[in-house]
Amino acid sequence: MEKKIKILVADRNQHVREFLKRELMAEGYRVRLAKNVQEVLKKVYHTETLDLLILDPDLPGTDKLALLKKLQNRIPALPVVVHTYLADYNDYTNELSKLAFVEKCGSSVENLKKMVHEILRKHKTS
Numbered sequence: 001m002e003k004k005i006k007i008l009v010a011d012r013n014q015h016v017r018e019f020l021k022r023e024l025m026a027e028g029y030r031v032r033l034a035k036n037v038q039e040v041l042k043k044v045y046h047t048e049t050l051d052l053l054i055l056d057p058d059l060p061g062t063d064k065l066a067l068l069k070k071l072q073n074r075i076p077a078l079p080v081v082v083h084t085y086l087a088d089y090n091d092y093t094n095e096l097s098k099l100a101f102v103e104k105c106g107s108s109v110e111n112l113k114k115m116v117h118e119i120l121r122k123h124k125t126s
Contacts, residue, residue, distance in 0.1 A: 004028065004029065004030045005028075005029045005030065005051045005052070005120055006029070006030045006031075006032065006048065006049065006050050006051050006052075007024055007029050007030070007031050007032070007050070007051060007052045007053070007054060007116070008031075008032045008033070008034055008040070008043050008044065008050050008052070008053045008054070009021060009024070009031055009032070009033050009034070009054045010033075010034040010035070010039070010040045010053065010054065010055045010056065010059060011035075011054075011055075011056040011059075011083070012035060012036070012056065012058060012059050012060060013056075014035065016056070017033045017035065018033075019109070020054065020083075020109070020112070021033060023109050023113065024113070024116070027113060027116075027117075029116075032048075032050070035059075036059050036060050036061055037059050037060070037061045037062040037067060038061065040053070040055070040059065040067075041070075044071065044074060044078060045074070050078060051079070051120065051123070052078070052079045052080075052081065052116060052119060052120060052123075053071065053078055053079070053080045053081070054080075054081045054083050054112065054116070055068075055071070055080055055081070055082055055083065056082075056083050056084050056104070057082060057084060058084060068080075068082070068099065072099070079100075079119045079120070079123050080099050080100070081099075081100045081101075081102055081112065081115050081116060081119065082099050082100065082101045082102070083102050083104060083108070083112055084101070084103070084104055085103065085104055100115055100119055102115050
């Protein structure tokens with residue numbers, strides 16, 4: 001039996017977290033939720049193994065760029081999909097080139113699911 005992929009969804013909006021959880025669970029993933037930076041860091045560095053993080057970096061209590069850089073330095077590397085408004089990150093494209101971005105918009109959940117599938121497929125074969 002193949003292990004279920006574990007995804008952490010971090011967003012400050014409870015409705016977004018719950019919506020993404022439902023959508024991703026319907027795709028067969030195990031989903032954990034985080035509502036702030038402390039929960040993200042605890043789950044990423046100290047709790048169970050995760051296969052992917054979906055992150056809106058506009059969480060309370062952090063410098064967005066510092067959080068993203070800290071996540072990029074995790075060993076072993078954790079794939080991260082940044083789910084946010086891209087205009088907020090246009091000035092940081094060089095620093096964040098290893099991260100995947102999906103813009104929040106009305107139909108972003110389908111784009112997000114495609115990106116998750118693609119990243120997990122690449123990560124599995126590497």
